[in-house]
Amino acid sequence: MQIGVPSERWPGEARAALVPASVKKLVQLGFSVVVESAAGSKSGFPDDAYAAVGAKIESDRSAVLSGSDIVLRVRQPEIEEVTSLKSDAIQVSFLDPFNEKELVGAIANAGVTSISVEMIPRSTRAQKMDALSSQANLAGYVTVIQAAYHSQKIFPMMMTPSGTIRPARVFVIGAGVAGLQAIATAKRLGARVDAFDTRPVVAEQVRSLGAKFVEIDLGEVGQTEQGYAKALTPEQIELQKEGQKKIIAASDVVITTAQLFGRPAPRIVTRDMLQAMQPGSVVVDMAVETGGNVEGSVLNEIVDLDGVKIIGQGNLPSEVSRNASEMYSNNLTALIEEFWDAETKQLTLDPEDEIVQAAVITRGGKIVNDTIAKLHA
Amino acid sequence: MQIGVPSERWPGEARAALVPASVKKLVQLGFSVVVESAAGSKSGFPDDAYAAVGAKIESDRSAVLSGSDIVLRVRQPEIEEVTSLKSDAIQVSFLDPFNEKELVGAIANAGVTSISVEMIPRSTRAQKMDALSSQANLAGYVTVIQAAYHSQKIFPMMMTPSGTIRPARVFVIGAGVAGLQAIATAKRLGARVDAFDTRPVVAEQVRSLGAKFVEIDLGEVGQTEQGYAKALTPEQIELQKEGQKKIIAASDVVITTAQLFGRPAPRIVTRDMLQAMQPGSVVVDMAVETGGNVEGSVLNEIVDLDGVKIIGQGNLPSEVSRNASEMYSNNLTALIEEFWDAETKQLTLDPEDEIVQAAVITRGGKIVNDTIAKLHA
Amino acid sequence: MEAVLLAFILMLSVFLGFELIAKVPATLHTPLMSGANAISGITVVGAIIAAGADLGPWSTWLGALAVFFATVNVVGGYMVTDRMLSMFKKKDSDTRGDS
Amino acid sequence: MEAVLLAFILMLSVFLGFELIAKVPATLHTPLMSGANAISGITVVGAIIAAGADLGPWSTWLGALAVFFATVNVVGGYMVTDRMLSMFKKKDSDTRGDS
Amino acid sequence: MSLEVLGGVYILAAILFVFGLKLMSSPATAVRGNLLSSVGMLIAVVITLLSKEIIDYRYIAGAAILGAVVGAVAARRVAMTGMPEMVALFNGSGGIGSLLVGWAALYSDDRSAFTLITVMISILIGGVTFSGSLVAWAKLSETIGSGAITFGGQRLVNVLILLALVVCSVLIVFNPALTFPLVFVVIALSVLLGVMAVIPIGGADMPVVISLLNSYSGLAACAAGFAINNTILIVAGSLVGAAGLILTNIMCKAMNRSLSNVLFSGFAAPGKATKVEGEVKPITADDAYLILEAASSVVMVPGYGMAVAQAQHVVRELGELLEANGADVSYAIHPVAGRMPGHMNVLLAEANVPYDQLIEMDEINPRIENIDVAIVIGANDVVNPAAREDENSPIYGMPIINVDYARTVFVLKRSMASGFSGVDNPLFFGENTRMLFGDAKQSLSSVIAEFKS
Amino acid sequence: MSLEVLGGVYILAAILFVFGLKLMSSPATAVRGNLLSSVGMLIAVVITLLSKEIIDYRYIAGAAILGAVVGAVAARRVAMTGMPEMVALFNGSGGIGSLLVGWAALYSDDRSAFTLITVMISILIGGVTFSGSLVAWAKLSETIGSGAITFGGQRLVNVLILLALVVCSVLIVFNPALTFPLVFVVIALSVLLGVMAVIPIGGADMPVVISLLNSYSGLAACAAGFAINNTILIVAGSLVGAAGLILTNIMCKAMNRSLSNVLFSGFAAPGKATKVEGEVKPITADDAYLILEAASSVVMVPGYGMAVAQAQHVVRELGELLEANGADVSYAIHPVAGRMPGHMNVLLAEANVPYDQLIEMDEINPRIENIDVAIVIGANDVVNPAAREDENSPIYGMPIINVDYARTVFVLKRSMASGFSGVDNPLFFGENTRMLFGDAKQSLSSVIAEFKS
Numbered sequence A, B: 001m002q003i004g005v006p007s008e009r010w011p012g013e014a015r016a017a018l019v020p021a022s023v024k025k026l027v028q029l030g031f032s033v034v035v036e037s038a039a040g041s042k043s044g045f046p047d048d049a050y051a052a053v054g055a056k057i058e059s060d061r062s063a064v065l066s067g068s069d070i071v072l073r074v075r076q077p078e079i080e081e082v083t084s085l086k087s088d089a090i091q092v093s094f095l096d097p098f099n100e101k102e103l104v105g106a107i108a109n110a111g112v113t114s115i116s117v118e119m120i121p122r123s124t125r126a127q128k129m130d131a132l133s134s135q136a137n138l139a140g141y142v143t144v145i146q147a148a149y150h151s152q153k154i155f156p157m158m159m160t161p162s163g164t165i166r167p168a169r170v171f172v173i174g175a176g177v178a179g180l181q182a183i184a185t186a187k188r189l190g191a192r193v194d195a196f197d198t199r200p201v202v203a204e205q206v207r208s209l210g211a212k213f214v215e216i217d218l219g220e221v222g223q224t225e226q227g228y229a230k231a232l233t234p235e236q237i238e239l240q241k242e243g244q245k246k247i248i249a250a251s252d253v254v255i256t257t258a259q260l261f262g263r264p265a266p267r268i269v270t271r272d273m274l275q276a277m278q279p280g281s282v283v284v285d286m287a288v289e290t291g292g293n294v295e296g297s298v299l300n301e302i303v304d305l306d307g308v309k310i311i312g313q314g315n316l317p318s319e320v321s322r323n324a325s326e327m328y329s330n331n332l333t334a335l336i337e338e339f340w341d342a343e344t345k346q347l348t349l350d351p352e353d354e355i356v357q358a359a360v361i362t363r364g365g366k367i368v369n370d371t372i373a374k375l376h377a
Numbered sequence C, D: 001m002e003a004v005l006l007a008f009i010l011m012l013s014v015f016l017g018f019e020l021i022a023k024v025p026a027t028l029h030t031p032l033m034s035g036a037n038a039i040s041g042i043t044v045v046g047a048i049i050a051a052g053a054d055l056g057p058w059s060t061w062l063g064a065l066a067v068f069f070a071t072v073n074v075v076g077g078y079m080v081t082d083r084m085l086s087m088f089k090k091k092d093s094d095t096r097g098d099s
Numbered sequence E, F: 001m002s003l004e005v006l007g008g009v010y011i012l013a014a015i016l017f018v019f020g021l022k023l024m025s026s027p028a029t030a031v032r033g034n035l036l037s038s039v040g041m042l043i044a045v046v047i048t049l050l051s052k053e054i055i056d057y058r059y060i061a062g063a064a065i066l067g068a069v070v071g072a073v074a075a076r077r078v079a080m081t082g083m084p085e086m087v088a089l090f091n092g093s094g095g096i097g098s099l100l101v102g103w104a105a106l107y108s109d110d111r112s113a114f115t116l117i118t119v120m121i122s123i124l125i126g127g128v129t130f131s132g133s134l135v136a137w138a139k140l141s142e143t144i145g146s147g148a149i150t151f152g153g154q155r156l157v158n159v160l161i162l163l164a165l166v167v168c169s170v171l172i173v174f175n176p177a178l179t180f181p182l183v184f185v186v187i188a189l190s191v192l193l194g195v196m197a198v199i200p201i202g203g204a205d206m207p208v209v210i211s212l213l214n215s216y217s218g219l220a221a222c223a224a225g226f227a228i229n230n231t232i233l234i235v236a237g238s239l240v241g242a243a244g245l246i247l248t249n250i251m252c253k254a255m256n257r258s259l260s261n262v263l264f265s266g267f268a269a270p271g272k273a274t275k276v277e278g279e280v281k282p283i284t285a286d287d288a289y290l291i292l293e294a295a296s297s298v299v300m301v302p303g304y305g306m307a308v309a310q311a312q313h314v315v316r317e318l319g320e321l322l323e324a325n326g327a328d329v330s331y332a333i334h335p336v337a338g339r340m341p342g343h344m345n346v347l348l349a350e351a352n353v354p355y356d357q358l359i360e361m362d363e364i365n366p367r368i369e370n371i372d373v374a375i376v377i378g379a380n381d382v383v384n385p386a387a388r389e390d391e392n393s394p395i396y397g398m399p400i401i402n403v404d405y406a407r408t409v410f411v412l413k414r415s416m417a418s419g420f421s422g423v424d425n426p427l428f429f430g431e432n433t434r435m436l437f438g439d440a441k442q443s444l445s446s447v448i449a450e451f452k453s
């Protein structure tokens, strides 16, 4: 079976879907791997490195797409490229199936089997394929580095002959995978960290990293079976805003990571809160791609609001593209290994399998995933 | 006595010479303080904040310059502005007297007393006025944040279901004030840090921060009485280069801070060493303003050499302008307090005083500082 | 021979006393002193013998006086120690909650 | 009376023995056991008395045999302990340099 | 020389024994301690020889010289590895010495009940010590098979022997005239009892047995002291008896066995070692200390509970102490331990655990059988063998750190509660698992305290 | 009732005393310990009353009831703050009790030298305890001035009293006929000696004095035991005597004084307290522990040496232990401590010292007089008083942390070497300075070990 890795064309995407270490593993399993030339160059993996472990470097992109049984990407394909795929090909990538209605339809029509990695369930078994987590984790680290880079203050405390610098105060809203890593990184740099999340179970996890959990009483808030947060009622959102106001005003850095799986992110930091912050403070909105937690944040821009910088950088994992590619590549490799049948030399996606049910969106010309099918109905 | 604070016009300079907290102190001592409007805006101190503690906000720059007995700045004045000063004014700033021959001459001719803060000796008594240290310290922190921002790798180690990320390797060359802070910050972020310096006394200090000191035998190397490094002989430079080669090749981040007081920085990282580094690595040359430690580094640019980023950002303290302004302002305030005679309400710069001898460059129309006078002779 | 045995007992008791009170926290210094003091009231046993063994009027009177004093020591000593310790204990269980 | 005194001595010695060996590192288990074993050879004193006090031929012979065995225990025990400990000590001073 | 002087010197000797023992419980002073105690012995022997009771020196001299030579040569010759056997032999000769002293006391004029009882006790204990030590020696040196030797009715036989011993002793005490035939029976039975008590114990337990017999030989000397009314025998004997008992207890714990198990194993019904399934074995910090102190390889397996307890600093401290104690220490990090990727890394880095001591799951699992102790610090799901074995478990198939294969596992948690996945953990019921209940930081601090005291 | 039974019960009582004392040295078990020891006392008293020696109960009953009432009422009534005085009074009555028992023993038939000597000792110690305790009580309750009372020739007077005591005792022993006039002299002199011994000691030292007198009263009971040949008196008395002495020693160290200083202060030439300049006073970790254990406010002053020793983690640990022990703990950071700005901050943050415990120089200096112990951890220049006082010093004028104004200063460093600036440090010779030599991490670990044991 041939695996094809086209290079990413999504603007600003520096990650690669497969790194040489994974290629080596797959070749050993018996795959032939074709990599479009320069696919890894932006994440620090030159073509030679791929070639050295047995991949074929192909400069003709359409050859990569049309010749492969499995196509691995980071981002969803452009709709024009769908037709270049073999009709029984398997295409694995982030698909954004809730929003890319048209694309999903096109893939289904082309008869391609598509796996959407963000739909991989968060079960114990699937942990090693969970790209959403692996990338969110790195994104959490990046938010803090970005905040530190743009901050006019240093994070740690310093008592020096020229006076004492107080530690920066960092407030992290949303303590999921990314939020927790942001907390850890900010703590490491010496900041004083507060955090808030609507899911009460998170409080203990926040404290386990040495940060303070801000208690805001929102009444009943739950979490879904997968561990995602439920949306708040409008009253609850108001309560939350009220509770955060003072802390945001006193913070030098605010990092928001609040997301709701498959829906627009909640708007929880408003203009008046931003205005109450000291000039020179920094706000990082990690949810900017799904609508933004912060009023006035703009994707891939830094907005200056009376001296407060609102960072709306999207695609954060791509900032540490080398590690992000490695992790993503490991996730895809684990996925392939999980369904690879060494005897038949086939990828057998058993429709009864829990992971298949969740992550396979189209197959045999149809949209087979229940949730997505509903959207299209 | 009136103290004047013009706003900084040096390109990219975001610091302010005086922050409101210091203004308050000086006003209490009996000074009147005039601040040019927007002088603190880039470092997060709005005009209101100055006004609130008793400063007069003046939008006419020439009024600030010509009306003040003491003029405080971060950077040296433009040569055209020298004549606007009162003839017996005292002007305090970084002066760069080794290079700014013409400016020093002009100041002397104008009869202005000029204090060059980089010339303040590193004696125990002068520690609180030591702006070189206070700014270098912040610069050390900034180098690491910049490196982390531009790195394609994260710094800490992470063992995750998607694989293990090894800690980034950081190599710090030159472990003076800035280098040590860089080491500390990189360690904090979780990197594995090696460091080297020509002064052997530094080894213990490096280890005291938990980093590894790289032993390279250079033969006899000393340090000056002030604690600055002596220049190496060409043979020693070769030895050093040889010794560093392997570590640089294995490092993800190289930070160079090697400086020689009053001379061009040594060139210690060469092109071939850079080429041996992995693509995606980052080199930060902190000495770029004094000639650069790294071959090919360009002031205020990021040079990409086969995927290795060479960061030549100048004026690093200005990146954390708020804290940098606070520290610098404290240094100047300490200087004024030291020489302020509360009874006569005069700044008495006793020519016998050790600090005066070292830091006062011009006075009464003449260049009084020995070292600088020699350059002009 | 008996003197030798008594000396043995003395020696062993001294060692044991030293080993027992190896490390005592400062908070216990006073109660421990007081408790040990109560034990030293054991002289009441000697007093009882002197007072009760009918060895003559002098001995009896002296003994009775000794019984009085020693009893003061014993009864007062134990009670005062107990008071100190019970206060101490209360404080202890109060703070246990936080730790 | 004497029996009482001896019982007192027994009691105190037992307590003292317990207190003395409160916490011993594993490396010392064997030497300590061996050292204690050597002390238990104190029975040699009893043997000497039995052998030397001229209480009759049986007693003398049995005593002499007892002296033999007990001396083996004492002399061998102390020497073997010393050997173990001296080895241990050397190792200890070797490593002291690194720590 | 008056009895008072003799007694005074005995007191001096006893003081030296006390100091000797005290010094011997710390590595730095142990050599000095041994020396002091041998000086005490010398003094006691010399003063006894000088006392006026001793009339005839011939036999003594001969026997003592012979004994000294034999002892010295044996002590010199023995290889370092043969030490335990040698100690067993020495111990046995001490035991027979006490037996003989008791026996000899029967020829004195004093036939009071007190004397007779103490004589019987010294013969009994001396005999058991003697033969028991010989058997222990034989097992250790593999002169006989080192396995446990058991046979049906063993328990009954032992009880019968004991009964017979009691009967004979009672007869002798109540009718001193019967002494001479019966005392031989007592001697024989005592020796037999020693054999019977030790043969059913396996060779691996021999060090504990020797330590126990050592305690016995002290008690034998003490009993002999009562029999001949000699204070130094009583004091030294009971010191050793008590110290030996404590030592035995410590050794048992370090081997993860209970003293009663060793003490009465000979009397228990043999061959029926029943494994109790589903039983949780809690352990206290001081017992955990004893086991750790004797371990030469330890792996720490941290989990979310370490983070909750903020125990990372004490974890590192314990690691350092174990290393200083000569153990190999590593930290095995499961990829999903904690609640975020790299959670454990953050905390252990904060606590300054060197990166090269952190090892991955795939690295530790192949060699975990050789680990003496695995300390599971607030981890649960990531060490749950159900993930490996129970196909119906929701976490089946997740790779885990196989701590259950280590020789001993300590699990530090606050309760029997389950972890993130809500699944029960059979590890807690494992044969080689000990639960150290309580907040992880506090539990570890207690263990550390034991280490430092 | 046979003597054996009496003895056996005495042994039981003694066991209870031993356990009682043992339990009393840990807070958790102290109450139980006190109870056990009181049960022991009850048993000893009851069995004595039942013994056949006692014929006449009348006097005993009356005296005992009276004594019990007085003791109980006093114990009930006394305010918590008055405890030490009360203990002193009780102790005094114990002392007079022993004196009387010894005295009464003179009326028995036994006039052997041994008995007479022990009687003399019990009278002497009992008398000293009695009057000494009364003086201590008077000083503590401020019935008399609590200052040290000294006069010329005090030393001579004391020596004369002692001499007279010895002479009288010797006369009595060699000529028992002289007993009755002379014993009164002995009693009077003993009581006088007690007064003389305690009056020159200041009120602040009284707790130590009481503890010492408590030890004496144990010895008095022990001596009385020898006089009347009673084992329980000997055992309990000597237990208390030894325990009291150790306790006194501990208390002395916690007050930073030496025992001999307290023991013989009455005999030392008074009023000539000479201050030795330039003397370095080293201290060991266990003595440091005792002082820290009693401290209620501690400030840590880290310097470059802490960084070199990488001692930040143990510093935090000690801080936590001190806090758990009830002390206020803070970390005073000098702006130039270490070798780079914020050096100490980096390390202490790494060790998780909470930010709000870090205080600046300007914040600590005004209140440093009230700090019990300042622990200087590898700092030197930044605590050098020469910067404040010596105009010729190269570092004159640099603001420092005035640790020398704290009540006690511990300086942890490896040698007497100077710091970065190469200047000698007079702090090391300060009256209230103790040098804890060695690597800072190791020194602190030892102190921590003491805390945990």
Ligand SMILES: NC(=O)c1ccc[n+]([C@@H]2O[C@H](COP(=O)([O-])OP(=O)(O)OC[C@H]3O[C@@H](n4cnc5c(N)ncnc54)[C@H](OP(=O)(O)O)[C@@H]3O)[C@@H](O)[C@H]2O)c1
Residues within 6 Å of the ligand: A124, E302, E303, E304, E305, E306, E308, E309, E335, E336, E337, E338, E339, E340, E341, E342, E343, E377, E378, E379, E380, E381, E382, E383, E412, E413, E414, E415, E416, E417, E418, E419, E420, E421, E438, E439, E440, E441
């Ligand atoms: N790493 C990730 O990215 C990630 C993210 C989300 C979820 N997860 C999941 O989290 C789990 C991680 O496994 P794990 O073994 O680390 O944790 P775990 O299975 O959640 O178990 C943690 C254990 O720690 C104990 N504990 C809690 N507080 C304690 C304290 N103060 N002192 C001592 N023990 C304490 C608890 O028992 P007691 O209550 O009895 O003390 C609990 O059983 C996995 O199931 C994983 O799938 C991981």
Ligand SMILES: NC(=O)c1ccc[n+]([C@@H]2O[C@H](COP(=O)([O-])OP(=O)(O)OC[C@H]3O[C@@H](n4cnc5c(N)ncnc54)[C@H](OP(=O)(O)O)[C@@H]3O)[C@@H](O)[C@H]2O)c1
Residues within 6 Å of the ligand: B124, F302, F303, F304, F305, F306, F308, F309, F335, F336, F337, F338, F339, F340, F341, F342, F343, F377, F378, F379, F380, F381, F382, F383, F412, F413, F414, F415, F416, F417, F418, F419, F420, F421, F438, F439, F440, F441
């Ligand atoms: N903060 C800055 O930015 C900066 C920069 C450059 C220079 N300085 C200068 O550095 C000095 C800092 O003062 P400081 O009090 O922190 O340090 P210091 O005066 O240099 O003294 C450090 C002391 O630590 C002891 N020490 C070293 N290793 C030790 C170990 N392992 N264990 C225990 N003690 C150890 C040394 O004594 P032993 O050898 O006897 O152990 C030494 O006296 C000032 O003079 C300051 O001006 C500061």
Ligand SMILES: NC(=O)c1ccc[n+]([C@@H]2O[C@H](COP(=O)([O-])OP(=O)(O)OC[C@H]3O[C@@H](n4cnc5c(N)ncnc54)[C@H](O)[C@@H]3O)[C@@H](O)[C@H]2O)c1
Residues within 6 Å of the ligand: A122, A123, A124, A127, A130, A132, A133, A136, A173, A174, A175, A176, A177, A178, A179, A196, A197, A198, A199, A202, A226, A227, A228, A229, A232, A240, A257, A258, A259, A260, A261, A266, A268, E336, E339
């Ligand atoms: N089974 C597994 O092993 C596994 C794997 C990965 C993640 N998870 C769990 O899944 C959970 C969600 O992970 P995620 O980071 O991908 O979630 P996410 O990215 O969807 O959301 C980020 C965080 O924002 C929070 N949030 C939502 N609305 C908010 C609001 N109004 N205010 C503040 N916070 C708000 C959510 O509670 C969540 O914690 C985490 O708890 C994680 O531990 C479990």
Ligand SMILES: NC(=O)c1ccc[n+]([C@@H]2O[C@H](COP(=O)([O-])OP(=O)(O)OC[C@H]3O[C@@H](n4cnc5c(N)ncnc54)[C@H](O)[C@@H]3O)[C@@H](O)[C@H]2O)c1
Residues within 6 Å of the ligand: B122, B123, B124, B127, B130, B132, B133, B136, B173, B174, B175, B176, B177, B178, B179, B196, B197, B198, B199, B202, B226, B227, B228, B229, B232, B240, B257, B258, B259, B260, B261, B266, B268, F336, F339
């Ligand atoms: N007295 C005081 O309190 C005080 C105050 C500030 C600084 N100092 C000391 O002064 C010293 C210099 O401080 P700085 O940071 O301003 O120095 P700097 O900025 O002039 O130089 C930076 C470092 O580069 C090093 N260096 C020079 N050539 C090198 C080469 N070829 N290779 C590698 N490294 C090279 C120097 O040794 C120095 O450590 C420091 O040791 C500092 O501790 C003392």
